[in-house]
Amino acid sequence: MKRFCLLVCLLTVSSFNWAAEPGFRAGAFAQNISPTTFPTPVNGSMKGNHAKGISDPMHARCLALHDGKRALVYVVVDACMIPREICEEAKRLASQETGIPAAHMLISATHTHSAGTLAAVFQSDPDPEYVKTVAPNIAAGIIQAVKNLEPAEFGWAFGSEPRHVFNRRWHMKEGQYYENPFGITTDRARMNPGAVSPVVSVPTAPVDQDVAVMAVRALADGRPLALLANYSLHYVGGNTAISADYFGAFAREIGTRLGAEDERYAGKPAFVGIMSNGTSGNINNINYGSSLRYKRNPGEQINIVAGHVAEVAQGAYETIRWEKEVTLDSEEADVELAVRKGTAEEMAQAKEWLATIPRDKDGQWSDKKAIYARETVLLADFPDTVPVKLQAHRIGSLSVAAIPCEVFVQIGLRLKETTPFVRHFTISLANGYNGYLPTEADHAMGGYETWRARSSYLEVPASTVVTEKLEDMLGAMKRRMEE
Template sequence: MPDSWKIGIASRCITPPVGGQMAGFDARKLPSNDVHDELHARALVFDAADCTVALISVEVIAVSAQFSARVRERIASATGIPAAHIILSATHTHCGPVTLNHFFNQGQPLDEVYLETLATGIANATIEAFERRRERTLKTGMVPVSGIAVNRRTADGLPVDPYAGVLLIEEGNGQPAAIAVLYACHTTVLGPNTLSITQDFPFYTLEKLRASLGVGVDALYFNGAEGDLSIGHKSDLSAVGIIDSFRTFETAQLLGKRLADAVLSGLPSLVTEPATLDVRTAHPNLALKQYAPLAKMTRAKTEALAQLVDGGDTSPEMLAKRQRSLFARIEEFYAKLYEESAEPEPKHLRVECVALRLGGMAVVTLPGEIFVRIALGIREGSPFTRTCLLGLANDYIGYVPDEQATATSGYEVVASRVPAAAGLVLQRAAIDLLVELHANGKVSA
């Protein structure tokens, strides 16, 4: 049928060997010592009216633009899917392998053998999903979720994204084939003291969804605009190794199942989507922060480091010194990137933003850890009744804070290499893409 979806589903295990370095916490110094649950690359390939799109959930902390480009080209070469239509989105687990170097893991060793294994796993999952396309039904919706994400920078824990996007894929007989959940929250229930490889709370979400929907149903988790959202701990303390007692696998199980319950409760409200598929891409330029000369930043880092003492001192004075040392290292890292950039002044960072139309639902990709107010602004400006945000997609540029957060500084603001104005540029670019998609109202290859 020319007006029907063809959808393919496949996955590959991408768990790294035990004993390797783990990514996500500056305070974690030890390698992994076991596997709590396997990590995967999970691919959905959508085909409608000569347009094809691949959405890939990668259960790692992040993927770089260079890595994504290499994998996208490999998939494009094997399948003919345009590289711009291939989306790699990291779930952002902090209990997985090192996949890139950035402000949070400067100089941490990269295992090139594993990275090639990762690239192959992602590519093979997507190629298999492409080859296994068949006529299926797509249902989508946005279900209310509460009691999981908390804004970790505000006294009242707000704002958060109050919805989870849901994609339900069914066989011709109405049986579920796959379900994808798009929900914004740091996957950091487990802290730097956890040395087990794990998906974190999404493991329990996906496990319960599979158990509830039937044997053979695949389940995928995609993160959203989670830059300032976590499950209740404060980033300024977590970043220097202060671990709240509730950061346990028991909490991960509780919250993961809570998200699954919300999704399952919302299934009757899902809408069957017409086979309308469209893609638009923008490459906005985000201004970069300017820093003092690198030599000055290095001196500041050295001086802050000299104030630290070994041992378990957690007094307010020592915690403040730890934070200053961490912030100085982050700022030196960005100052070096700025100095090494060949861009003329004022320097900018060119990023990618993709908007997808899946029937009546829109999905916007964002290239890092975007603050939730920016995402809510995108949704408010979208002409679609259902708009979901897909974060950590095809690149990792760090945090993108909003103006209100920037006014109070703190860990995420210091750890952003772009000013608050960049968030507004990204927001505007996303809304423009959505308006174009909506106005077009037809399939574009």
């Protein structure tokens, strides 16, 4: 039985007349979506936290492409994760105004752990009044990016930055054990085990060092319009106020490096730098194989990482072979995947722990058994299956995939190997949030990313279903290109 349904979207009537301006065009815009009421809930920890102010604002960074027949829109939002409902509403509003089908729009989160909460995860719940503002603001950004469309050239390139990506899951040594939040001691992988831990041996998987870059520049004067990069790093962290993390710092840094603020471009749409999150579900910024550590001031590591990655992106940009004619294509599908829920026995245990484990003075739990017991109870109300939206895009000879999960790096590396196009990258946390996407082998090893919770609830074979479906979608675009 097929586990997916293809989505068909019809072009709506709007005031935008694509036929009037043939040829490849691009436009970009960065829309501020920051909360304005403080303190405001912040995602990223097992306990709910609140930010009292803004270090650097949250944006929805939008890039619109049009080849004269088809449009593709990319939006990268400074958020930890974005529920599907917000993405769908933003697309509906933008499609209504622009006539671009919602299926041709990709909206992803960066996964900064210093953004206003949009999705309820662990003990962090969003401010419903703030949530109401987000979809309209994202839509406004898309609409302005489309209004900014102008004749442009497109190009892509890849660089490499190995200094800031480390697999955070490590193999337990033979004879070493630990108890997970479900009272089980059979996990054979441990996340963030501590520097040079004597109980672990080697990381469980490789990393992806690629810095992928796709960029557009104005045909009239060669000025840079936008650059969208992709790097498989979970996040950096280090801020206590609202912050776009290294994703926002990269956006600023790459604009400076490309000379986008040159006074010659005054009065024209501002350059938009964009960093999307690659397949970083099991990747972080800390080398647990080394005891060497540096003391950093708040935000300092963010700027170090952003600077290094922007330097690599700039080098890649300088190698781009620009194209004036570029063909766009896309596929979108929902796969229906089962939800992992607790058994009757596990539910009974969860309820017992919740009744007997005391809360802290703030009314929340610190004990992980209680935290995960609460997740078990909450997951019982989930449907038995959920739709997981997948997208595959082609921009000339480059392919891009989008998955609404915290995707393990092995999945992204496989798609890079199997794409029928010249190069490929994958954007995670796109078009919704369906938790972690570990491989089946990683599920067998256990560890944090596999522990059943609203942050990790898809069926064990989910990664296989997702990967194979995306490979089919990429193949379909390749066949159309060859027709």
